[in-house]
Amino acid sequence: MFTRHPANPLLTAADLPYPASSCFNPAAVEVAGEVVLLMRVEDRAGRSHLTAAWSRDGVGGWRIDPAPTLAPDPARPEERWGVEDGRITRLVDGRLAVTYTGYAAAGPLVCLALTDDLVRFDRRGPILGPEDKDAALFPAPVGGRWACLHRPVLGPEYVRRDLWISYSDDLRHWGDGRPLLPARRGCWWDADKIGAGPPPLLTEHGWLVGYHGVKATIAGGIYRFGLALLDRDDPTRLLARGHEWLLAPEADYERVGDVPNVVFPCGWIVRDGVVHLYYGGADSCVCLATAPLADLLATLT
Numbered sequence: 074m075f076t077r078h079p080a081n082p083l084l085t086a087a088d089l090p091y092p093a094s095s096c097f098n099p100a101a102v103e104v105a106g107e108v109v110l111l112m113r114v115e116d117r118a119g120r121s122h123l124t125a126a127w128s129r130d131g132v133g134g135w136r137i138d139p140a141p142t143l144a145p146d147p148a149r150p151e152e153r154w155g156v157e158d159g160r161i162t163r164l165v166d167g168r169l170a171v172t173y174t175g176y177a178a179a180g181p182l183v184c185l186a187l188t189d190d191l192v193r194f195d196r197r198g199p200i201l202g203p204e205d206k207d208a209a210l211f212p213a214p215v216g217g218r219w220a221c222l223h224r225p226v227l228g229p230e231y232v233r234r235d236l237w238i239s240y241s242d243d244l245r246h247w248g249d250g251r252p253l254l255p256a257r258r259g260c261w262w263d264a265d266k267i268g269a270g271p272p273p274l275l276t277e278h279g280w281l282v283g284y285h286g287v288k289a290t291i292a293g294g295i296y297r298f299g300l301a302l303l304d305r306d307d308p309t310r311l312l313a314r315g316h317e318w319l320l321a322p323e324a325d326y327e328r329v330g331d332v333p334n335v336v337f338p339c340g341w342i343v344r345d346g347v348v349h350l351y352y353g354g355a356d357s358c359v360c361l362a363t364a365p366l367a368d369l370l371a372t373l374t
């Protein structure tokens with residue numbers, strides 16, 4: 074379904090203007106005609122921050138910020154062990170909302186920062202958690218409220234790692250959460266845990282949701298990517314969920330790395346009806362794969 078770009082991997086730690094261990098799991102957004110990727114960069118102490126890379130064609134000629142773009146704030150306990158896995162949503166009013174994982178001593182949680190330019194950030198602090206991550210904000214209020222997909226971990230007896238939806242009137246206070254898409258069980262590719270990838274995309278058939286699914290194996294988890302469709306006016310209504318994954322680790326740069334067998338998409342950009350999916354490969358590099366939007370929707374409708 075997806076075609077890998079021949080220039081993959083687009084970016085690795087060697088491309089960064091400062092020393093780092095790895096870059097992966099990029100958020101993606103268009104700013105003034107340029108593609109901006111907000112990558113998770115793991116430094117050489119093991120802690121992650123987010124750094125922006127800018128490109129005209131979204132493939133090459135990257136201009137990478139000379140220092141971390143969103144570094145963990147030492148004054149914020151929720152970012153003590155780093156910030157990870159951003160998703161960027163362009164809100165209806167033009168602002169960019171960055172949802173990201175804050176790695177607190179109490180566990181990972183969901184943080185929000187607003188920005189106009191990916192230079193200055195208005196941090197709103199934790200909005201959900203812990204333990205909660207993989208948050209993807211809808212671009213506009215649905216039914217009068219802001220909505221967000223996220224993945225709490227519930228337990229401890231029967232641990233569930235399902236995809237939830239929560240709501241907010243002001244982007245600050247979040248609640249009214251409910252499970253939306255369960256991790257399947259047994260043999261399924263998305264049986265162990267799932268989590269939202271890029272922000273939901275409004276299509277003629279409803280909200281297109283991309284998510285990673287993990288299958289636990291004796292050799293570790295396999296991270297793959299699949300789709301679901303939510304009702305346009307009431308996203309708690311699941312219209313369709315694909316049976317099969319649409320992207321799985323097959324290339325060397327997805328099979329081999331710090332964490333093997335991982336594709337982890339956090340951003341997509343639609344240009345001329347083609348979805349450009351940006352993802353991390355094996356927790357070590359930044360990659361791109363493309364597919365016609367109509368072909369993706371055809372798997373669900």
Ligand code: BMA
Binds near residue numbers: 335
């Ligand atoms: C998840 C996150 C991702 C990572 C994935 C595979 O829990 O930490 O950043 O890509 O695991 O290691």
